[in-house]
Amino acid sequence: MTSTDASLRRFLHGLPGVDQVGVEQRAAGLGTRSIKTSAKDFAIDLAIGMVDLTTLEGSDTPGKVRALAAKAMRPDPADPTCPPVAAVCVYPDMVPFVKEALSRSGGSSGVRIASVATAFPSGRAARDVKLADVEDAVDAGADEIDMVIDRGAFLSGRYLQVYEEIVAVRQACGSAHLKVIFETGELQTYDNVRRASWLAMLAGGHFIKTSTGKVQPAATLPVTLVMLEAVRDFRDVTGQMVGVKPAGGIRSSKDAIKYLVTVNEIAGPDWLHPDWFRFGASTLLNDLLMQRTKMTTGRYSGPDYFTLD
């Protein structure tokens, strides 16, 4: 199946289609679930533990990423019961500073280091450059690599090239986990999202991820829903679980809860764990903290009571 472009195409184009109206209606329906009281407490803590706290700017500095690492370990300095986030996500050259900051506090927080690589965000570079980028990040101590697929190759039907590149990156990752970014805003159709999901899972990606955050639209609920269907179906066939990471554009607790409801009802409760579902986000965390404080104290605090990093 994965030996030629033609056989890959036959498989990917043989997957059942996705009806746009239907999937958007389903996502909107899940968005109307009313998550209150104890369910909301549960969802907010779960969501905090699933955040990949991210900074991917040209202006990133050691100081900036150190601050982010501190926030990742103790998101709410005033409340030690608040769980740490899942990971800090940075560019490869910032990985050493994150590592240093995390280990300075004993390294027991469980916060992992994620690094984007493979000529992120466009992926427009030669394969050895991409692989060198990955090795760089892994050598510097990254636990997780967020790669981008070659959307140009995917859209022109060179599925084998995309597949082989994911396989090569996976190999370069060594023991690091691989997240495969599709940039669904560029793939555009839900059929493409479903095909890319299967392609990445067949190639051995540990996670499939919607977006870089650099292209609009980034993560949407229906796109994530299609990816959750894919990982569910992939487990049915192979017995293997693959994680899902929507990234970009998820800013409020309300949105995050809609995603968790979708995970729960589409993929199933097995995916309700930071090992299998992540949010790629930066501003989301403070809104989750604000809601968390509201749930404990009954009052909303102003934004100045939460750290800006």
Place this chain on the structure above:
Amino acid sequence: MDFDYAPAPESRSVVDIRSSYGLFVNGEFVDGGGKAFKTINPATEEVLAEVAEADAADVDRAVKAARRAYSRVWSRMSGAERGKYLFRIARIIQERAREIAVLESIDNGKPIKESRDVDIPTAAAHFFYYAGWADKLEHAGYGPDPQPLGVAGQVIPWNFPFLMLAWKIAPALATGNTVVLKPAETTPLTALLFAEICQQADLPPGVVNIVTGAGATGQALVAHEDVDKVAFTGSTDVGRAIAKAVAGSTKKVTLELGGKAANIVFDDAPIDQAVEGIVNGIFFNQGHVCCAGSRLLVQESVAEDVLERLKRRMGTLRVGDPLDKNTDVGAINSAEQLAKIRELSEVGEAEGAGRWSPPCELPDHGFWFPPTVFTGVTQAHRIAREEIFGPVLSVLTFRTPKEAVEKANNTPYGLSAGIWSDKGSRTLWMAGQLRAGVVWSNTFNKFDPASPFGGFKESGYGREGGRHGLEGYLR
């Protein structure tokens, strides 16, 4: 990890249910001559209110009031003026949407999610839509100067009490007719709330009259000699009786009756969305839907996969308190209906079909039936032929498009059908072959006021909704 959704009940405080209700005749609430009856909450069996029963004399008074309003006010009013009243009613429905939705869920048992997101917004949309027609009737295609019929006697069912009221009243008033409407005896409360809305909108007295009661009241209404138009939505048996009662009279009749719709899934269908459509087709409103997709016709090559996915999806349906915002399937409307669903399900089992329901805890009180699917059903089974009007799906298979058409059409009914396929040309061919009033493609149970709705064969005659919906009220 278990994500347990905590109870999220919609507040009942927005509704004010009186202990007793009278009839709404000539703009006022009056006592009824019959023996008052009780309406209950089907989710708890709690008595909600006592409602007056209209006897023949009450019906006569209501028809007289409607006739007076017709000849003195409503038929003389310009279309633009009538339109203003309809727009006003539509806006009040929107303003009081939450109150109507909660009351509907309490009296009917349907989930608040549906009354809030479907029934009430669609009802308001109907009034808005027909309000727009009121001053444009000469452009509707029914002659240069179409005229109203007079007094319309309308009898509606319990499955969509408020929405069916809107389907009936909005086109009648837009075309210049006046109305005597009888809501179902198990769900009279939102119609009586609509009476208050008519008062609030300053609708001239007698233009809308509401008479409550059971079969006898309905009979008196449709048989009344001064009624010019009979519109009925409900069972085929009652529809047949009405057709007999009005035969030989000059009354114009439209009937919207039962159905046994086929939801046809081809092997190239978008499977996950088809499964959603199957669920929506049969479990929406507890299956109390005349156009419900109660027969799933699935191509044999994908039948196993579709069934597996369907069962998994059914496992996530939340059955329970209709007022909980997370409830997907509510209560069966009455003990009588529950008995009928149980009886036909037992017949299905006895005839050898495989019965399956997801594990779900049903409340101790009230009328409940779990979402149920029967597999291995053939055309010879009663559950494939008779309308169950509950959350019960019969699954049949087919091999070729031709066989799908034959099986889909092999029913005395013909209200609706669904086709799931990525191949547009085949979908269009199928739509031409199916003898059903509505054919949905890659969706199901979609309603829009601009779209006509009605049946073939024993599913009735006449169309409601859209431009076509005007015809039944004009001469």
